[in-house]
Amino acid sequence: MQQAIAVLDSGVGGLTVVKEVMRQLPFEKILYFGDTARTPYGPRDAEEVISFTREIVDYLIQYQPKMIVIACNTATAVAMEDIRYRVNVPVVGVINPGARAAVGRTKTGVVGVIGTEGTIKSGAYDTALKRLSSRIEVVSRACPSFVPLVEDGNFRSIETFRTVSEALSPLRDPTMDCLILGCTHYPFLADCISEAMGSEVVLINSAEETARDISTILQENNEMSDVEEVPVHQFFCSGDPRKFQDIAQAWLGEQIRLTPVVWQVPHIGA
Known part of the structure; x- marks a missing residue:
């Protein structure tokens, strides 16, 4: 129960x-690992992304986490099933939670998806959205x-x-009412994205739904922390x-100022 939730990404996203x-x-x-030395993952081929993700998971698994969260859409799209096969703890991605949130919010049925080249090329969001609702049109x-x-x-x-x-101008469509931020880096740019798309377009950030998935899995496995004290987080x-x-400190703000954090630079990805 006191083991960590391991979260990995291509960088700060x-x-x-x-x-x-x-x-x-x-x-x-x-337990967070940001592969900032090798970011971005989006332009890389699938085999390379899988290799990097394996390397990071192999590093993190030594800390015996109770769950692995692939908080990178590109890695979720191409590497999640491989990682699930390699480890014996639950592995959570960010694509299905984001798709589920969009299907729940759209009224027109037209959902936009923006992401890295790797994520968009994989078609992972199209598949996830159509699996949830055949009426969804994906742009x-x-x-x-x-x-x-x-x-x-x-x-x-x-x-x-x-x-x-400029990047979003081809996406502007009066029938689109939801836009999935299909890369965990993109919420950092939410103000600019919202201004570019207009207030009538709801931005879907998968983080909230992903956290709900994490909570549900921990409850089902009876692995929720049973100690009500602030933990010491580790950031790599x-x-x-x-x-x-x-x-990290600017984005996490008060949440990180209230918790003890160990910052580390491992010998990986250099």
């Missing part, structure tokens, strides 16, 4: 999931310029808004530790 897990499950210990677009902006901590500049607006990154820590 998975912190959006961590923030929601901290909010919903404040007594659960988090997808890869936005490869977004992840570098987030990894640089450039969330709200004029340059960022211009980049976001494979790249520049100062940049990673600055972004």
